Amino acid sequence: MDERNIRILQAVAELGTGSPDEIAEHTGIPKSTVHYRLTKLKEQGVVTNDLLDVDLEQLGLDITVITEVIAEYDDQYHEQVGEQLAAIEGVNQAYFTMGDTDFVVIAHLSDREMVHRLISDYEAIDEVVRTSSQFVVETVKDESRPLNDFSLETLLEHTADMD
Template structure:
């Protein structure tokens, strides 16, 4: 930890057992302004249910991964994103089946 390689230790929880079986992958397009990726990304990251926010290159500005209990809760997460004034458009996909989900870094 002192060298900075380990940032923390976490328990791997079962999302289905916790009632969070819906996964949304949302592509977000935002209005450009200097430093927008920091401000918009920070606003998105504060929405409950948002698990990951990635600033990416291409036609999409952000990829957002969310977990929710059901379709209505997922829709609420997306609606909260749409309330952010810099966000122009979103496109959300619901994950049908998780094939692999492992964020550990292989060394």
């Protein structure tokens, strides 16, 4: 995996498209090169489908860390702390939750050094009181398209009121 491939994959994620024209314009990489490399990334299994989903393990981001964050309560703390957590490099998802835990944060990382940096970055936020992190041992389900989790009948039933 070289710099051009990474730049192409970042452009796909940022732009939300696999259009060689748009990726070429965004990255400065020639359109023919973009097309060729996207085809190769699909053949290698890095890009897993026509929607351009990426296999994170193929990129070396095979450590999933789920962290519960307890923060000091204050006016609008959920927005301020949430934005700070979400801005940390490697954080893919951040949720403000109800109950004993204030936030749940999910990150995909490559090694212990990245995990250590991530936890240090969490704890550097003044309002963060405590964190508790777990490593995922095996992913049982990771559905990036939630509509796949429902039957057609259920979706029709629960969206009928929206018409």
